[in-house]
Amino acid sequence: MTSMHFPVYILMLLLGYAVIIPLQRKLSGKRFQLGILLVLGVTVILAILELDNVIRGSAYRYIFGSYTRGIGIEFIVDEFSALMTLIVLILAILIVIYSFKDLDHEIHPTRIKGYYTLVFLMMFSLVGMIFTNDIFNLYVFVELLSLTSVAIIAIKNTKDSIFASMKYLIMGTIGSVTVLMGSALIYMVTGHLNMTLINGEIGMVWEQYPINILLAMGFILTGFGIKAAMFPLHNWLPDAHSSAPTPSSALLSGLVVKGYVFSMAKLMYRVVGKDISTEIGITRFIIIFAVMGMIMGSVFALSQRDIKRRLAYSSVAQIGYIFMGLALATELGISSALFHVISHAFMKTALFLSAGSIIFLTGIRDVRELDGIAYEMPITMGVFAVGAMGMIGIPGTSGFMSKWYLGLAVLDAGYPELLIVILLSSFLNALYYMPIIISAYIAEHPDRSYAPEGTCSPLPMRFSMALVAVGILLIGLFPNIVMDVIQLAVPTFVNL
Amino acid sequence: MNFIIGNINYIGAMVLFVIGLYTVLTHPNLIKKIIGINIMETSIFLFFVSIGYVQGARAPLVDPGNGGQLLVNPLPSAMILTGIVVALSVSAFALSLVVRLHQLYGTIELDEIIKIRSVETDD
Numbered sequence: 149m150t151s152m153h154f155p156v157y158i159l160m161l162l163l164g165y166a167v168i169i170p171l172q173r174k175l176s177g178k179r180f181q182l183g184i185l186l187v188l189g190v191t192v193i194l195a196i197l198e199l200d201n202v203i204r205g206s207a208y209r210y211i212f213g214s215y216t217r218g219i220g221i222e223f224i225v226d227e228f229s230a231l232m233t234l235i236v237l238i239l240a241i242l243i244v245i246y247s248f249k250d251l252d253h254e255i256h257p258t259r260i261k262g263y264y265t266l267v268f269l270m271m272f273s274l275v276g277m278i279f280t281n282d283i284f285n286l287y288v289f290v291e292l293l294s295l296t297s298v299a300i301i302a303i304k305n306t307k308d309s310i311f312a313s314m315k316y317l318i319m320g321t322i323g324s325v326t327v328l329m330g331s332a333l334i335y336m337v338t339g340h341l342n343m344t345l346i347n348g349e350i351g352m353v354w355e356q357y358p359i360n361i362l363l364a365m366g367f368i369l370t371g372f373g374i375k376a377a378m379f380p381l382h383n384w385l386p387d388a389h390s391s392a393p394t395p396s397s398a399l400l401s402g403l404v405v406k407g408y409v410f411s412m413a414k415l416m417y418r419v420v421g422k423d424i425s426t427e428i429g430i431t432r433f434i435i436i437f438a439v440m441g442m443i444m445g446s447v448f449a450l451s452q453r454d455i456k457r458r459l460a461y462s463s464v465a466q467i468g469y470i471f472m473g474l475a476l477a478t479e480l481g482i483s484s485a486l487f488h489v490i491s492h493a494f495m496k497t498a499l500f501l502s503a504g505s506i507i508f509l510t511g512i513r514d515v516r517e518l519d520g521i522a523y524e525m526p527i528t529m530g531v532f533a534v535g536a537m538g539m540i541g542i543p544g545t546s547g548f549m550s551k552w553y554l555g556l557a558v559l560d561a562g563y564p565e566l567l568i569v570i571l572l573s574s575f576l577n578a579l580y581y582m583p584i585i586i587s588a589y590i591a592e593h594p595d596r597s598y599a600p601e602g603t604c605s606p607l608p609m610r611f612s613m614a615l616v617a618v619g620i621l622l623i624g625l626f627p628n629i630v631m632d633v634i635q636l637a638v639p640t641f642v643n644l
Numbered sequence: 645m646n647f648i649i650g651n652i653n654y655i656g657a658m659v660l661f662v663i664g665l666y667t668v669l670t671h672p673n674l675i676k677k678i679i680g681i682n683i684m685e686t687s688i689f690l691f692f693v694s695i696g697y698v699q700g701a702r703a704p705l706v707d708p709g710n711g712g713q714l715l716v717n718p719l720p721s722a723m724i725l726t727g728i729v730v731a732l733s734v735s736a737f738a739l740s741l742v743v744r745l746h747q748l749y750g751t752i753e754l755d756e757i758i759k760i761r762s763v764e765t766d767d
Contacts, residue, residue: 288726295734307749314738317734317738321681325684332692335720
């Protein structure tokens, strides 16, 4: 069964069900949960069919309302966007399964319905952002995503989370406003909103109005830099991701930030083009910020005692890896960045879910109090260990493969000094992840009774965590599954 | 001088953008920060609508008998309608968060909230 309308079906299902959820009378019964899983399951199946469709056939454009090109909104459905959609939806379904048990403890029962509405709206805007080929449409999806991701933090309704979401909202709005200003500057000189048509005009425009393009790229880099937590603009992220309910932290850190990174890649390479981006020097700046992020993010993480804050700061460092790969502006660099987008999505989800599971059962947030906890929670700590090994880059995990590809890309692009930065950052990663694993597995604790007698984290939580960990190992052992698809899509970024 | 008068919309938009950004970054009062964000958004609306303006053109109503007339570009205005809706929802949400912050901390001055938080974490 194939149809070119699959991306739109996915969007319609997500948006439609987001509206239906608040209308359901029955609150948090089995049927309510089953309905959510059913809809997400259908979208995953559609995404699989879509990916198959694109790989067998070819990438195509989908224009809404059969307008002519340039008037209607356009989607580009290529190999990477189909793969990214599939991975976003698979991780979303696992996180949702996890959240059925976890949410009861974290947010007020009357708000649970609202929570799933927000999750569906968030997935809707994220998938839309991945497919869209229109800069104003991109802005609308960005704004919708930032509103839902703030709401998904504020829903916890504690002092910390409300403060963090206020900070996130103000920073995020500055970011999206700045992106809109950049889009306006591009529209002003090219007269198009469609990314492909802008790319056709931009060469000529660049000769006539270089300052205009420079300003536009400056605005866009700053805007997406804030939203994707590029290093000096990252300071909303640790608060926001650590004070959110656990499923929200996993969604935000694993998926949402990646949407902004992918949009940045689109604007840098598909809209403005590789030649102009490198000539402006935007790639050079991004490399500097990425290096700072990779080192400083890890250094900050080292000083955190709260386990979720440590994970959040580690995200800042990992975003640095992705931006470094993007800014190399070579085919290998971009494919390594996109590979890390996917592998980091799995690893950070695994880490946040297992950390959340520890907090769920024992209430411990301090990393120094985890001595010997692996004896009581073997699956949770196992997942945590796999995720942390991935972050450090131990062979066999997806993190090793993304570092390997990034290392090759750095050498290929002629920056051998960046390899030292990658190694140093991996070393720092080891420095703040290994103590947790070592103390959890080896250190002896006198009374060894964290959890109440005979309890362990509920089955759905263990199930979804374990599947994410299996995903990490699968991508680590067979990276070609992902890499082959990415390599089909990357040429459209570099030589358009 | 003519340059300034000819481009007064664009210059005004940029000045407003900077004023808004300055307000967001320097005022500790959260309501004033939200007003600053609104000023930034308004500046972009001004900028966007100015892009569509054509001197001497008339409103873009299609008149079949009267071809060849200059028309104003209607697309930026249509987009700004969307932009205004987004801006409205952001302000509404931000204001509701400010209400919650006031209930929880008893103040809407950011520096006082940070002071309260640092005292609480020391305990």
